[in-house]
Amino acid sequence: MRIAALLLMAALCLLLPSSARTQSSGPGVGDGRADGSANDPATSLFAQSAGQVLNRDFPSDEISFLLLDARSGAVLASRWDHPETPIPLGSLLKPFTALAYGELHEFKYPAHICRGTATGCWRPRGHGAVNLTSAIAYSCNSYFRVLTASMTAADVTPTATRFGLEPPAPGIFGPALAGLGGRNPGDQWLVSPLNLARAYMELVRRRDQPGVRLILSGMAQSARQGTGAEVDRALPHSDALAKTGTAPCTHTRHAPGDGFTIALTPVGEPQILLLVRVYGVPGSQAGKTVGQMLRRIEPWAAVGQWQRE
Numbered sequence: 001m002r003i004a005a006l007l008l009m010a011a012l013c014l015l016l017p018s019s020a021r022t023q024s025s026g027p028g029v030g031d032g033r034a035d036g037s038a039n040d041p042a043t044s045l046f047a048q049s050a051g052q053v054l055n056r057d058f059p060s061d062e063i064s065f066l067l068l069d070a071r072s073g074a075v076l077a078s079r080w081d082h083p084e085t086p087i088p089l090g091s092l093l094k095p096f097t098a099l100a101y102g103e104l105h106e107f108k109y110p111a112h113i114c115r116g117t118a119t120g121c122w123r124p125r126g127h128g129a130v131n132l133t134s135a136i137a138y139s140c141n142s143y144f145r146v147l148t149a150s151m152t153a154a155d156v157t158p159t160a161t162r163f164g165l166e167p168p169a170p171g172i173f174g175p176a177l178a179g180l181g182g183r184n185p186g187d188q189w190l191v192s193p194l195n196l197a198r199a200y201m202e203l204v205r206r207r208d209q210p211g212v213r214l215i216l217s218g219m220a221q222s223a224r225q226g227t228g229a230e231v232d233r234a235l236p237h238s239d240a241l242a243k244t245g246t247a248p249c250t251h252t253r254h255a256p257g258d259g260f261t262i263a264l265t266p267v268g269e270p271q272i273l274l275l276v277r278v279y280g281v282p283g284s285q286a287g288k289t290v291g292q293m294l295r296r297i298e299p300w301a302a303v304g305q306w307q308r309e
C-alpha cells in the first residue's frame with residue numbers, strides 16, 4: 001500500500017512540467033526539512049509536490065506563504081523572506097489577546113454592540129451584538145477595542161510566552177495589542193510569522209482549555225461565513241479554521257496595508273496550516289488566495305495522509 005502510494009506520487013511528480021521543479025530560493029522551499037522534523041519520505045514527497053504546485057500556480061511576488069505540517073510544525077513549503085523576523089500581523093493577534101484577557105477575567109468575556117465607524121470598527125455599518133466567537137469570526141475591531149481598553153503589554157506577555165510569541169514591547173498598550181495600532185511599526189505588537197503559525201497550532205492543541213474553544217469556534221465560523229469565507233468558498237467542502245487580518249505594509253515598495261489569512265484544515269484534526277500574506281489588499285481578500293491554494297494542494301495532502309496511515 002505504502003509503496004504503491006509512493007509510486008503514485010512519483011508518477012504525479014513526473015507529470016508536472018519541468019519548469020515547476022525549479023524551486024525558488026527562500027527558507028524551506030519544497031525541502032520539507034526546514035527545521036529538521038519533516039524527514040519521513042511521505043511527508044518530504046508531499047512537501048516537495050506542494051511547494052512545486054504553489055510556486056508554479058501562484059508565482060506572484062505579491063504573495064508570501066508558509067505551509068506547515070499542522071501536527072509537527074515542520075515547514076513543508078514556503079516563499080517568505082525572513083519569516084522569523086517580527087512584523088505587524090494585525091488581527092491575526094486577536095486570539096492571543098483574547099486569551100490574555102481571559103486569564104485576567106476568569107475567562108468571562110463581555111457582550112458588546114458594534115456600531116461600526118462610531119465605535120471604531122472597520123465595517124462602517126457595524127456588526128451589532130457581538131460576543132467573543134462572532135468578534136473572531138467577523139474580526140470586529142469595536143469588540144477588541146473594548147476588550148483591550150485597559151490592557152498593557154505586561155498583561156499579554158505571559159500568554160504570548162506560553163504560545164511561543166514574541167511579547168509586545170513594554171510601551172504597547174490598548175487596542176495595539178489586538179493589532180489595532182497606528183501605522184508606525186513602533187506602535188505595533190510585532191510577531192514573527194513563523195512563530196505566529198506555530199502559536200495557532202498550539203491553540204488547536206489546547207482546544208479544551210477555557211477561552212480556546214470559543215476562539216476556534218469563531219475561526220470555524222470565519223471560514224464558513226465571516227471574514228475568512230473565501231477560504232471555504234474555494235474548497236469543495238467547508239472544512240477549515242480561518243482568521244484574517246490587515247496590517248501596515250512592510251514591503252520596500254510601500255502599500256497602505258497587506259492582507260493576511262491563516263487557515264488550518266481539516267477542522268477536526270488539522271493536518272496542514274497555511275499562512276498567506278498578499279501585498280496591498282485587505283485580509284478578507286487574502287482569504288481567497290488561501291482557499292485557492294488549499295484547493296490546489298488538497299489532493300496532495302490526501303495522498304500524504306494516506307501514506308502516513
Ligand SMILES: [Zn+2]
Nearest residue numbers: 114121127140
Ligand atoms: Zn464590528
